[in-house]
Amino acid sequence: MVLPPGHAQTIATPRQLSTREKRLIRGVLAVVAVIVVALVISLATAGPSSGRGCIHVTIPGDVGAQQIDQCGAQARDTCQTVNEGGAFPPASARVVAAACRKAGLPLG
Helix, strand or coil, rough: CCCCCHHHHHEEEEEEEECCHHHHHHHHHHHHHHHHHHHHHHHCCCCCCCCCCCCEEEEEECEEEEEEEEHHHHHHHHHHHCCCCCCCCCCHHHHHHHHHHHHHHCCC
């Protein structure tokens, strides 16, 4: 196979990107940067956690989840009644009791 004259020089020089290709690369890099920033923010901002006299728990319910965010006397009352019959289902009572222990509140 005979190659046309100047073929070696054409192959040796790098091809320049068109304006459309440059815009496409910039757009992809911008989308990746936005995704990275969103991921870092979502991982860096944690929700509330139990501790220092406050309990923050999400427990499953019959219709959906129930969120318990309590501090002080209200949290102490919840921790005192967590093991009473009918206060919480057994699985939920274990989760709430663990949050009470983490918060340093006495269980009833």
